[in-house]
Amino acid sequence: MDASASTRRDLLKLLGTAAVIGATTPNLLGGTGHQAPVRLTLLHTNDVHSRLDPFPMDGGRNAGKGGVARRATLIEQIRRQEKNVLLFDAGDIFQGTPYFNLYKGEPEILAMNRLGYDAGTLGNHDFDGGIDNMVTQFGKATFPMLVANYDFNNTVLAGRTKPYKVFVKEGIRVGVFGLGIKPEGLIPKDAYRETVYLDPVDVAMTTAQQLRQQERCDYVVCLSHLGYKYEGPTISDTVLAGKTRNIDLIIGGHTHTFLDAPVAINNLDGLPVWVNQVGFAGINLGRLDLTFERGKAALTGQSLEIKA
C-alpha cells in the first residue's frame, strides 16, 4: 500500500465523518451524503428446558415443534445472510426432559456451543442439578454465563460467571449483562447455597451505566430471567424497564411468555426499552434486526416506532 493510497483512505474516512456531521448539522460543509448504516442481528431463546428433540408427535399442542438441530439450521441460514449476528439465551437451559436427568446438562451446553451462542444468563432451573453441577456443565461452555446480581463469592461458582460482556461488531459496541431471579422460595437452598441475591434494579442501574459510560456501549442488552410481568409489585422485566435507564433491550425468560412482538416500555428518561420473550422449549427463535448510524441521535430520535 503506497502513501497516497493511505492518505486517500484517510481522507475518505474523514469525508465519511463529515457526511454524518453534515447530516446532523446541515450546510456546515454542504455535504449531503450518508455513511452506510451498520446492521446488527440479535437472535435469542429462553427457557429451552432441555428440549433438545422436537416435542413428540403425540397430538399435543406443541407436537413436532422445536428441536436444537432445526434451530441450528435456522441460525446458520441467518448467519449466511447477515454479517453481524449475536445469539443469546435468557436462562433455564436445563430441566424438563430426561436428557437433563440423565446427562446433567452436558448435551444442552455442547449443543449451544455448536450453535455458536455468544452468551447466556442463569435461570432458576439451571441450579436444579446443584451448584457443583453448574461448575461442571458451564465449564464446558464456549460462551460466558452473564449474571450481575448473583454474588457467588462464597460458592464454588466464584469466578465462573461474569456480570457483563461487551461485543464489538463492525465498530458497534454492544454491552450485555445478565439478571437472575430471587432464588429464595424458588430454588432449593441446597442447590444455590451461599449465593447472594442482589437487588436487580440497583444492579441494573449501576451495570447499565457502566456499560454506557466507561465501556462506551452504543447498545445495552439485559438478559433477564426475572419474568415478563406479575400481578403486584414483584420485580419483572416490565417493572425493570420502567425503573432504570441506559438499557435498550431486555431479552427475558422464566414466565414462558409468548410475545407476538417486543413490547416497548418507557424508562426513567422516557426512552422506550424493548422487552421481548419467545415462549419456551425452543419452539421459537427471536430475531431483532437493528440498524445503527454514526453519531449520537437527539433524544427524540430514539423514540422509534415499533415494527414487528
Place this chain on the structure above:
Amino acid sequence: MKKYVCLLLLSVLAACQPKGYHLADRTAQRIGVDSLTASADSSVARFLQPYREGLNRSMNEVLARSTARIEKGQPDAALNDLLSDALLQQARLRYGKSIDMSHLNYGGIRNNLPEGDITTGSIFEVMPFDNQLVVLTLRGDMLQQLLDHFANGDKLVVGGIRAKVHGGHAHDVVFGNGRTLQPAELYTVAMSDYIADGGDNASFLKNAVKRETLTYLIRDALLDYFRQQGKTGQPIKPVSDGRISLD
C-alpha cells in the same frame, strides 16, 4: 494546499464529532422452529444421536409390571395410594427415621400407569416435574389445616393415614399406629417442596415448625420404589384401600 486546509477542517470537525453509533431502526420477528421453517442440521443431529440412544435405553428400562392399569381418581384411587405409599417408604429410608405421613399434590400426578411393563418413561410421564421431597414438621392444628385445604375439592392424596371427608373438612384422622390427630402434637409429613413452599395456595405451610430437604426428587423416589418392586418378582396388583372416604 487547498487539500490540506480541507483536511485540517475535517480533523477539527472529527474531533468534535460525537463518538459511537445510535439506533436508527429496529424490527423484530418471532421465527417458529418446526419442520416447515428448517430441516435438522445433520451435524447437530449426529452429535445428539448417542445421547438420544442412551436416553432411549434408560427410558425403556422395565422397572416393574402391573396386573392392570393404575389410575388416579377422587376422592381416592389405586394410583393415589400407590404413589403416596411409595413416597412415604422412600422418604423414611432417605430420612433415616420414621415419618408420620406423606402428601402428594393431586394435580401433580400427570398421567396414569399402564398395565404390563412400567418403564422409567412411564414414571417420567406420571411425575415430569423435578420437585424435591421435603419433610415438614407440623403442629397438629396446622396438619388439620393442610388436610382440610386439600380435602376441599376432594384432592387429598396421602399415605400413612386414613380419614373421612365431609364438606371439605377431614375428620376421623387415624395414623398407621392407631393414633388420632392431636392439635398440640408434632407430626412429620413428607411432601413436595412445591407445596411446602406455599404452592397450590398452601402459604400457611411457610409457618411450619421445621422444614428439611431430603435432596431427593419425588420422581427419583418413585423410580427407586418401582425398581425395588420389580426386583421382588411380584407384579403390582393395583387396589385402592379406601383410606379417604366421603361421608
